[in-house]
Amino acid sequence: MTQHDDGLRDGMSRAVRLESFGGPEVLAVQEVPEPRAGVGQIRIRVTAAGLNPMDWIMTADAGTAARFGLSLPTGFGTDYAGVVDQVGAGAVGYAVGDRVFGAALSRAVADFVVVDANGNIASGVAHHTPDGVDDRTAATLAIAGSTAAAALAVLGLGPDDIVLVGGAGGGVGVFAVQLARIAGARVIGTGSPSTAEHLRSLGAEPVGYGDGLVGRVRDLDADPTAALDLHGTDTVHVARELGVPDDRICTIAGVVEGIPAANGANAAPDALENIARLVAAGRLRVPIAATFPVEDIRAAVELQADRHVRGKVVVDLGRRR
CATH class of the missing domain: 3.40.50.720 (NAD(P)-binding Rossmann-like Domain)
Structure with a gap:
């Protein structure tokens, strides 16, 4: 198996994973197999992931995680933005190259996420990113x-x-x-x-x-x-x-x-599309307080968990190849 300059082998990708529940100290960037889009699904190459309090709250202990349907090992983060790079059979409304944003419960901080084309937060959901909205901003919208x-x-x-x-x-x-x-x-x-x-x-x-x-x-x-x-x-x-x-x-x-x-x-089905349009029109702005490379995920979560940050914290996942 070929190993590339970025250290990843063919068919492998990066994802932030937890092998035990806890604070930022348990987060680690791991090499994992690239997921594939199945029937009715799309795969997104993630460029940015926005952090929310729920990300670290629901992975802090086993009891809370269980209420969200999470078990070990698990991923981290829910908000993402990126580009569709695989479309599974029967998945309509999306094409390779479409810019999208959305939510994938506790698995968004990764090079790739796979979501249902007609999904929800639990199974993963995607919305088209309007022109005029950059990926870092789009990655803060969903939750x-x-x-x-x-x-x-x-x-x-x-x-x-x-x-x-x-x-x-x-x-x-x-x-x-x-x-x-x-x-x-x-x-x-x-x-x-x-x-x-x-x-x-x-x-x-x-x-x-x-x-x-x-x-x-x-x-x-x-x-x-x-x-x-x-x-x-x-x-x-x-x-x-x-x-x-x-x-x-x-x-x-x-x-x-x-x-x-x-x-x-419980938000209306078109709520996020409406918000994205307001951002694109310049009527709603999202302050980005800080951005971190995925390798600095622990520092990013520590800043977000401080709860005094003014604006959103975003993790960049631009791949090096």
Whole structure:
């Protein structure tokens, strides 16, 4: 078997794998056989993979992994972008050379991913990447974008709304704030003092989180009509104190009786295509905080897991041959 300059043998490729559950220290770039597209499937040569909190949360321990259907050994990462390079029999809607982005649960940080042509996040899903959207940006859209879209669908925001967004500066917040503004709503976004300018750049009015938040919101001459908690449940309780009805409050990471919760899997079928079109049109932007080569996957995950990064962290997978 021929070994190439990049160290890979014929028929082999790179993938980030875990042989045990844990933190960034268990992640390793391994040589694995190139996957092949089967019936109804397409194979994507991945150029970039975006990181999300769920990536390291669901691989941190066996119990959490089992809830997502993961067992060892397993891959890592879910968001990807790249180019279709194989189309299996019966897979319609795609051709070799098409630029695509999407999600492949816990296996996206790899040279290749295989997804169903008509799949979902679990089996893998692909969407066509519009002209004007680069691969690094496209690789950040699937999980955070679909989660934000699903949450905002619960709230049904319009020009008469004032929405309080808890955790507005995070990965989902980047999308939620801008989509709410596009819908015409006024957005009050919570964050630390150091994130104030970042929140303003997204279109939110910043307000410090923590004790006294109710008073600080009222000081903005704001009477919220809706609320979105992207971090836990603190914003839910503040929203209730501000008089927001339960059916106009939504969570994505916490559970409160009587409060609707949103999940990216429940987003409208065309939600991600709509978001990608907004990016291509320059109406929605995705800040890229940092990019790392795949060999530095541990450092990339450490930065993302710090939860104070402003924008998305992306792993580059451009092959050397």
